[in-house]
Amino acid sequence: MTHWKLFITGLCKQYFVAFVRERRNGKRQILTSQVSRFTAGVILAMALLCSCRKSLTVEQENSAVEEGYYQSAPRIQQSVIGGYVDFRRALLANYAWMMYGEARAGDLKVAVAYQQQVSSQKLTAPDENLVQLSDWGYFYDVIKDANDALDIIDNAAEGVLSSYQHNVYRGEALALKSMAYFYLARIWGPVSSAEKNNFGAHLTRDEVVKQAIVYATEAQKLVPWMLLNDDGIESAALTAVRFNKTAVTSLLAQEALWLGNGQNAYDILTNTFTSNIADSLSGFGLAIGADRRMEIPQAPLSPNILSMPLATFNAIYPAGDARRASMFNISGNSATLIVRDASKVDLLPVREIDLLFAEAAWRSERLEEAKEWLILAAGGATEDYSTLTEETFGNALLLERQRQLVGTGQRMFDLIRFDKVPSYIPVFTEADVTKGAAYWPLSANSIRGNGWSQNAYWAIP
16 A cells, blocks of 8 residues: 555544444543545545545555554554455445345345345346445455555554554454455355465365464454553443454354364353453444445445345244344334444344354254253244254254344355255255355456356356
């Protein structure tokens, strides 16, 4: 990144965090953007940077910066914040987190024209929104941001960063990189490495996840349970939209489960989540704010945008299920999510922890313990999960994940991981899934000039 680009990224950071809620001394404050203090020329430059997308390939960019730029902790923090900005774009552009998740699986509807093509699995239709959703570039932007930030942090002059700042910034960058790779693997399967030691290498899905685990493992050791604001005070609001130990542990357990390593996931969870840290738990989500890119929605959780058809709602949440009233508003022929905090989109919520414990215990042959965790997680359900067997536990767990994680974008990934895609998306056969139907096709731009080709299913004329 050049010096001017980094300077403007810093302004974008201020523009971004202006929409993050801060809690200080128990009093909630809204940080408002002081745009008026910027000159017209700077505002124009900021708009250009926020609206112009970086290269959507995995090619290395010139990372030279003007010597001496990174001489303060706030400027170094800018490089980390840039990763969050691009990560938000990766998942919110064209409601991507929904299109990759519940919208594609048919659980939720998004009030956009291309929703029907996604839910009917016509992902190669000639629609500009689908083309962008099929482009992996935003995720590689996040990885590039993270690698740049890691270089900056490691080369910071002595005394510029406190021990806390060095650890948390480095941990955040590693977590961003891990999660970006994890999304790439779950959306497209095999993808390219963007690391210096094997740049451009074609990696299998599992190789990508293993690489992601390495980064998340290091990040987990570095990030705190609660992040501090600029005044050195623990901030619940800041912790909720930046990586913290709870979120990285959940990410790491998910990655282990994706590889089928139930024992590893169990060890990660039990060694980290102990009784004495119960009050420090915090999930992780995307902070919602203004963005100069028009395809980034400012109210992605709006009931005018997301809804569940009533027939689907009744099938997932039967009469008597307490979640019907606690999680949804019902009107006419649809149900809409009750959003308790519209300032963020949950990706790794605290409520998933019990579900992860249940799965890790089940997959490590601890059925009785797994049932206890599932019963604990499923408060409000009508089913008696105490009678589950090894054969029936998986379906019950998948159902509870569907119910409790609605709106987080994980549904399609769960269907892939549980080998249930044809069961819930009948347009696909087992043979289709074997050819790659469960993953997204790659855009022409993504595979141009790098040796990649479309997977077998989507390459079919």
